[in-house]
Amino acid sequence: xxxxxxxxxxxxxxxxxxxxAMINKQRDITVAAVSDGRDITLTKARAVKPHVVLMDLxxxxxxxxxxxxxxxxxxxxxxxxGMGLAPAQSDILEFVQAGAEGFILKDATVEDVIKTIRAxxxxxxxxxx
Numbered sequence: 813x814x815x816x817x818x819x820x821x822x823x824x825x826x827x828x829x830x831x832x833a834m835i836n837k838q839r840d841i842t843v844a845a846v847s848d849g850r851d852i853t854l855t856k857a858r859a860v861k862p863h864v865v866l867m868d869l870x871x872x873x874x875x876x877x878x879x880x881x882x883x884x885x886x887x888x889x890x891x892x893x894g895m896g897l898a899p900a901q902s903d904i905l906e907f908v909q910a911g912a913e914g915f916i917l918k919d920a921t922v923e924d925v926i927k928t929i930r931a932x933x934x935x936x937x938x939x940x941x
Contacts, residue, residue, distance in 0.1 A: 816933045817844040819856055821867035821879065822895070827918070831866070834922050841929055853879055857887055863933050869896035869903060869915075877910045884911035891932045904939060914938040 818835060820843050822828040832843045844860035847853055849871040857865070865883055869876050880892055893914035894907045904915050914932040916925055917940055928938045 815839075816841045816864060816929060817860060817862045818842065818929065819845050819847065819853070819860060819862035819865045821847045821849055821853060821865065821871070823849045823868060823871050827868075831925075834925070835929070838926060841926065849879075854882055854886060857883060857890065862890060864929055865890055865892045866929065867892065867894060869894045869899055869907060877906060880907065880910040880912055893928060893932050893938075908937075908939065915940060 818841060820828060820831055820835075822831060825848070828846055828848065832846060835841050835843050844862055845856045847856055849868070867876060867879060871879070876894065883890055883892060891914070892912040893916060894904070894912050895916050895918050896903065897918045907915060914928055914937060916928045916938070920928075931938050
């Protein structure tokens with residue numbers, strides 16, 4: 813079985829590097845590309861053909877919902893998981909309505925993040941309680 817390829821979009825370098833290191837320790841998941849949100853997400857998605865886009869809900873450089881819409885329009889098969897520190901329920905709902913299949917809080921455990929990635933890649937929808 814091939815690894816689950818992730819495109820990680822996070823504008824905070826420490827979080828981006830930490831999440832990448834955490835994911836790349838897994839045998840079945842790899843971060844194929846990273847973005848700080850300023851570069852062209854669709855270009856990266858075309859290049860690495862990720863199974864899952866893991867992205868920050870609160871990007872400074874662009875609207876996260878616009879990114880979800882753009883990715884889903886061009887790549888309807890790519891699964892999207894949003895991440896946020898303390899989002900309002902309405903923010904999560906908007907994200908899902910835009911096409912995201914999952915959402916994880918940034919204070920989740922490593923195990924929960926990995927479990928969410930695997931579940932969403934496998935076709936499930938995963939949202940915080």
